[in-house]
Amino acid sequence: MTCEDEGNHYGFTLSDELIMIRNQVRRFMREEVKPIEDKLPHDATHCSPEDEARLRGVAEDMGLGRLNVPPEYGGQDNDCLIRCIVNEEASKCRLGGYRPALGAIRRGPPNVIWRGTDEQIHKYGIPCVEGDMTGYMAITEPTGGSDPRNNIQTRAVKKGDKWILNGRKMWITYAGDSDWGVLFARSKESENGRPPEITAFIIEPSFPGISFEKIPVIRPLYPYEIVLEDCEVPEENVLGEIGGGFGMAEHWLVAGRMPYAAGCIGMAQEALDMACGWVKQRDSQRGILADKQAIQWMIADSEVELQAARMLVYEAAAMSDRGENAKVHASVCKLFGTETAFRVVDRAIQMFGGMGVAQEMPLERWLRELRIKRIGEGPSEVHRMVIARNKLKNTDGGVYFG
Amino acid sequence: MKVLVPVKRVIDYNVKVRVKSDGTGVETANVKMSMNPFDEIGIEAALRLKEAGSAEEVIAVSIGVAQCQETIRTALAMGADRGVLVETEEGAEPLAVAKILKAIIEKEGPEIVILGKQAIDDDSNQTGQMLSALLGWSQATFASNIELGDGTADITREVDGGLETIKVKLPVVVTTDLRLNEPRYASLPNIMKAKKKPIDKMSPADLGVDMTPRLKTLSVVEPSKREGGVKVESVEELVEKLRNEAKVI
Ligand SMILES: Cc1cc2nc3c(=O)[nH]c(=O)nc-3n(C[C@H](O)[C@H](O)[C@H](O)COP(=O)(O)OP(=O)(O)OC[C@H]3O[C@@H](n4cnc5c(N)ncnc54)[C@H](O)[C@@H]3O)c2cc1C
Numbered sequence: 001m002t003c004e005d006e007g008n009h010y011g012f013t014l015s016d017e018l019i020m021i022r023n024q025v026r027r028f029m030r031e032e033v034k035p036i037e038d039k040l041p042h043d044a045t046h047c048s049p050e051d052e053a054r055l056r057g058v059a060e061d062m063g064l065g066r067l068n069v070p071p072e073y074g075g076q077d078n079d080c081l082i083r084c085i086v087n088e089e090a091s092k093c094r095l096g097g098y099r100p101a102l103g104a105i106r107r108g109p110p111n112v113i114w115r116g117t118d119e120q121i122h123k124y125g126i127p128c129v130e131g132d133m134t135g136y137m138a139i140t141e142p143t144g145g146s147d148p149r150n151n152i153q154t155r156a157v158k159k160g161d162k163w164i165l166n167g168r169k170m171w172i173t174y175a176g177d178s179d180w181g182v183l184f185a186r187s188k189e190s191e192n193g194r195p196p197e198i199t200a201f202i203i204e205p206s207f208p209g210i211s212f213e214k215i216p217v218i219r220p221l222y223p224y225e226i227v228l229e230d231c232e233v234p235e236e237n238v239l240g241e242i243g244g245g246f247g248m249a250e251h252w253l254v255a256g257r258m259p260y261a262a263g264c265i266g267m268a269q270e271a272l273d274m275a276c277g278w279v280k281q282r283d284s285q286r287g288i289l290a291d292k293q294a295i296q297w298m299i300a301d302s303e304v305e306l307q308a309a310r311m312l313v314y315e316a317a318a319m320s321d322r323g324e325n326a327k328v329h330a331s332v333c334k335l336f337g338t339e340t341a342f343r344v345v346d347r348a349i350q351m352f353g354g355m356g357v358a359q360e361m362p363l364e365r366w367l368r369e370l371r372i373k374r375i376g377e378g379p380s381e382v383h384r385m386v387i388a389r390n391k392l393k394n395t396d397g398g399v400y401f402g
Numbered sequence: 403m404k405v406l407v408p409v410k411r412v413i414d415y416n417v418k419v420r421v422k423s424d425g426t427g428v429e430t431a432n433v434k435m436s437m438n439p440f441d442e443i444g445i446e447a448a449l450r451l452k453e454a455g456s457a458e459e460v461i462a463v464s465i466g467v468a469q470c471q472e473t474i475r476t477a478l479a480m481g482a483d484r485g486v487l488v489e490t491e492e493g494a495e496p497l498a499v500a501k502i503l504k505a506i507i508e509k510e511g512p513e514i515v516i517l518g519k520q521a522i523d524d525d526s527n528q529t530g531q532m533l534s535a536l537l538g539w540s541q542a543t544f545a546s547n548i549e550l551g552d553g554t555a556d557i558t559r560e561v562d563g564g565l566e567t568i569k570v571k572l573p574v575v576v577t578t579d580l581r582l583n584e585p586r587y588a589s590l591p592n593i594m595k596a597k598k599k600p601i602d603k604m605s606p607a608d609l610g611v612d613m614t615p616r617l618k619t620l621s622v623v624e625p626s627k628r629e630g631g632v633k634v635e636s637v638e639e640l641v642e643k644l645r646n647e648a649k650v651i
């Protein structure tokens with residue numbers, strides 16, 4: 001019988017430093033972000049450039065401008081747990097799902113850029129940290145996003161000192177509004193049962209043969225389709241090794257999953273807290289809503305599930321910070337965090353009744369955005385597949401059936 | 403020159419305070435605690451003196467239960483240089499706190515002590531005044547501006563009639579008002595550095611201070627609930643209500 005070592009990782013406590021960081025972000029949200037957000041339309045995707053610049057200034061003074069940046073470039077190592085704590089709090093606003101703290105805390109470039117050459121880092125990476133440049137990641141194609149290794153059909157062919165790209169990318173967030181992106185294409189067909197080779201390219205909107213089209217979706221921040229027709233990419237824009245693209249896509253996806261789940265949990269916690277305030281003052285048949293068992297059970301279930309979801313995030317983040325392979329744990333927290341958050345916001349809407357779906361409240365917007373979170377960066381089913389495969393691989397039947 | 407800033411651990415100002423069911427005090431179990439906001443202003447003022455080159459060292463002192471160490475860490479994360487924790491039971495009274503501070507001040511020798519004008523838990527508004535009397539130092543309460551001169555300080559005070567500026571000799575006890583400054587955020591790197599800054603620990607006995615309470619709390623009750631307002635249709639109705647219901651005219 002083999003059984004995966006469970007490890008001594010239960011009973012997690014946050015350090016005093018992390019609690020202090022969380023308190024600072026909470027104050028920032030209350031004192032700086034909320035007053036600006038109150039003046040924005042319900043479905044706004046960003047605040048004014050002046051407000052954003054001011055918020056960024058404060059966030060930068062707070063030392064939050066270089067999260068997810070390696071120490072050589074002014075960030076700090078092993079900051080996954082910090083990013084989770086910050087993202088959970090920064091997502092507690094109307095725009096939280098896709099613009100935590102109204103963009104005050106920089107998204108930073110896709111982390112794979114730090115695996116590039118010195119020239120690439122200075123041309124594309126640093127300006128995202130010190131200037132206003134932004135980047136995106138283009139993995140998904142019309143053929144599907146769940147199995148990138150086989151779904152990626154965009155072809156890259158070397159011609160002289162250029163690569164020629166042909167194909168289409170779908171649902172790419174920020175693509176049409178960014179200065180550059182990392183795009184994954186097939187550089188070699190599968191051979192002798194070996195999977196096709198995927199290579200990462202840094203692309204700019206000015207390259208010949210590239211075009212973008214918005215795709216309207218359930219959330220106000222529309223993603224883009226990218227069409228590549230004999231798009232010319234200079235040789236020096238290959239990111240990492242030729243054929244090393246798949247590992248790079250995975251590196252980006254895995255590192256993002258814990259903060260991704262943390263952000264969802266933040267929105268859901270705020271929704272639950274709002275609902276608690278509401279049911280205590282809402283008169284209902286002979287009493288207030290808070291006294292009804294049906295309401296109390298919704299609150300209890302939501303609170304328990306959120307606590308569990310948060311622990312899973314901390315656990316995966318702490319593993320990642322310790323330098324352990326957190327791939328499966330990242331899937332666990334992404335799956336449970338996003339599914340829980342959606343359920344909790346749905347219950348909060350239920351407790352608010354009609355007010356829950358009114359645009360006066362952030363709830364209906366959060367529900368729409370959380371709906372996407374169960375599909376983006378790996379649909380729930382794909383994470384279940386990863387978790388189940390790992391479990392089956394390591395488990396042979398327990399004491400009675402081993 | 404050293405600046406000493408006492409920092410008190412109080413219920414966070416965003417928490418809705420609840421009276422304990424037995425009426426002996428307010429509920430503090432599982433309640434978020436933070437630095438008294440007026441003391442944050444004190445720390446900020448001290449840091450600005452240091453940044454302006456007028457002070458060399460900022461010392462944060464907290465008096466109370468062991469967890470006051472977290473309050474001191476917050477001050478250190480904002481930029482204070484070191485901390486002193488005097489461990490006592492909960493609920494030290496203003497006079498006892500002033501006596502402890504006096505003992506620490508005699509050891510440390512600061513020339514400026516910046517306290518909050520009051521703590522948001524008991525709103526006593528006493529400690530600064532008592533301390534200055536015990537020390538025989540100048541006193542400048544409710545400060546909204548501090549200008550240091552040569553051995554003196556010009557301090558603007560928020561008084562009922564407006565603003566009053568007084569010139570005091572150093573050493574001085576200052577208490578902060580809300581408009582003195584807007585306290586900074588503790589930055590991520592400074593939060594990490596704060597862990598390494600020293601905190602001295604001592605007890606009131608080490609300082610020879612007698613903590614025996616001199617006050618007795620008889621009971622603590624919730625403030626009476628405010629009634630919801632009403633809209634009136636006309637001036638006549640308003641006057642009628644002021645006269646007959648509110649009985650104020
Ligand atoms: C708003 C939005 C923004 C996005 N932004 C980006 C971006 O910036 N960059 C990027 O590269 N991609 C982006 N995506 C794409 C996203 O990652 C994909 O939508 C996702 O990976 C799923 O791929 P798909 O939509 O092609 O669905 P498919 O791969 O076709 O899967 C459809 C459904 O089938 C099920 N399924 C799939 N595989 C399995 C399986 N093995 N077992 C059981 N069930 C399975 C799942 O329920 C899944 O939802 C975005 C998507 C959306 C909606």
Ligand SMILES: Cc1cc2nc3c(=O)[nH]c(=O)nc-3n(C[C@H](O)[C@H](O)[C@H](O)COP(=O)(O)OP(=O)(O)OC[C@H]3O[C@@H](n4cnc5c(N)ncnc54)[C@H](O)[C@@H]3O)c2cc1C
Pocket residue numbers: 282284285289292293294295349350351352353354355357
């Ligand atoms: C888009 C929209 C269109 C509508 N159109 C109409 C219309 O055309 N005409 C019209 O008259 N009304 C209309 N309504 C109102 C709708 O009927 C009410 O929203 C609904 O009856 C719930 O009332 P409420 O929103 O005041 O919620 P509340 O009565 O405050 O209830 C809030 C929540 O509390 C819970 N709850 C309530 N009572 C109990 C209980 N006894 N025990 C346990 N839980 C309880 C439920 O979860 C409920 O969702 C509309 C509402 C919406 C959102």
